[in-house]
Amino acid sequence: MQKIVKIGKIVTSAAGSGRKVFWIQISNPTQIDVVIDGSYHLTDDPLDLTKWQIPAQTITPGNSIVIFASGKDLPTHTNFSLKTEGEYLALVKVDGANTILTEFNDYPRQFNNLSYGLAPDFSTRLYFSNPTPNADNIGESFSDYVRDTSFSIDRGIYDSPQSVEITTLTPDAEIYFTTDGSEPDATSGTLYTAPISVITTTTLRAIAIKDDFVSSNIDTHTYIFPADVIAHPNMLTSVTQDPVYGPQMENSLQAVPTISLVFPGDLDRTEKETSVELINFEDGSTQLNAGLERYGSYVTNFAKRSMRLNFRKAYGAGKLEF
Numbered sequence: 001m002q003k004i005v006k007i008g009k010i011v012t013s014a015a016g017s018g019r020k021v022f023w024i025q026i027s028n029p030t031q032i033d034v035v036i037d038g039s040y041h042l043t044d045d046p047l048d049l050t051k052w053q054i055p056a057q058t059i060t061p062g063n064s065i066v067i068f069a070s071g072k073d074l075p076t077h078t079n080f081s082l083k084t085e086g087e088y089l090a091l092v093k094v095d096g097a098n099t100i101l102t103e104f105n106d107y108p109r110q111f112n113n114l115s116y117g118l119a120p121d122f123s124t125r126l127y128f129s130n131p132t133p134n135a136d137n138i139g140e141s142f143s144d145y146v147r148d149t150s151f152s153i154d155r156g157i158y159d160s161p162q163s164v165e166i167t168t169l170t171p172d173a174e175i176y177f178t179t180d181g182s183e184p185d186a187t188s189g190t191l192y193t194a195p196i197s198v199i200t201t202t203t204l205r206a207i208a209i210k211d212d213f214v215s216s217n218i219d220t221h222t223y224i225f226p227a228d229v230i231a232h233p234n235m236l237t238s239v240t241q242d243p244v245y246g247p248q249m250e251n252s253l254q255a256v257p258t259i260s261l262v263f264p265g266d267l268d269r270t271e272k273e274t275s276v277e278l279i280n281f282e283d284g285s286t287q288l289n290a291g292l293e294r295y296g297s298y299v300t301n302f303a304k305r306s307m308r309l310n311f312r313k314a315y316g317a318g319k320l321e322f
Contacts (some may be wrong), residue, residue, distance in 0.1 A: 002026050002034055002059065004091045004102040006117030008131045009084065009110045022069040022082040022110070023133050025117070026091060028059040041092045042067065044080045046105070049090065049098040052078040066134045085109050108144060127214075146170045146208045146216045153198075155221040155277055155285050157254050161199040162223060166192050168208040168216065177206040181262045183218055185209070201228040203262050205275075220275040220287055222260040226250040257281045261292060267305055269294050273315050278322055286322055289315040 006025040024042065028034040036057050043051035055075045059065055066076070073079035082089065089104040107116060115131035118124070120138065130139035152165035166175050176189030177196065181203045184190075189207065196204065202223050208216040230240050230249050239245050263274035274292035279285045291310035311319050 002028060002040065002091060002101055006115045006137055007107065008115035008133060009112055024067045024069055025064050025133055027064040028061060031061050034059045039094045041094065042078055043090050043092060044082060044088055046088050049092045050094060051080060064134050142214050143212045145214045146173050146210050148216050149175060149206045149208050149219045151221050155223065155279055157224045157226060157280060159226065161197060163195045164198055164204060165195045166206050170208060170210060173208045173210040175206055175208050177204060179204055198223045201225045220262055220277060222277050224258060226253040229253055263292055267294050267307065271310060276309060283322060288317050291315055
């Protein structure tokens, strides 16, 4: 019996298109030859089980073939393509009836440089960090990705206490958070059990974790209270307590865009990863990671520092688009 043991996704560079194409590995786990004689089919439609006929060939014991789900309808390319976010996929044999040999209903989201298929003992389906098309499923594996965390209150500027709920769509995942700007994990973070009360300027960071899953990324939401900013020791009291300008400070702070940078340790000339939040801009607010380094010269006793943000794919977005 044949089995679809693995699917994966590659990025082709033909004509500079950078097109994403799926491959499907079909294996013969038996001790006898499997002769494909025109009765085997692949499909992405449960209502059309004979959508694409696999060309005649023989798969010897323990060996595999690889077929590309490109939509090109060629000897090694199906007449349908597959969706990154997941859909139906089946290997079917027509032998008086349509017998489904392997079925994904539906396979989960797929990622570049990973494959998804059967564990070596055929017991479960896993992601594999080493895709190995046309070879055994070996190496590091995991069940799935933990879905991203969601915050009930968006980052921004507030003048009253907020109650923030944090959730994830992954069942049974645990959420850990910090409020001091550090990166949370299962040992250094606080386990989330109830909405978090935010009553002062706070950087709230959270991660969702589940055994045998790849953890979510770290989400960062900064909540700024203008009264805290005005009272900060680095603010000039000659301005904040001025009879004319002092009363205008709170509205003024809410009228301009704000950038919140969260990074470990001190700011120096060694680039380090930082969370960048753009708050109260014309297009709203967003967050992404970038490299941060001290730039240029400065007076030693001056509280402000010149900084440069470097947007690199190593941190996330290769460039800032906002």
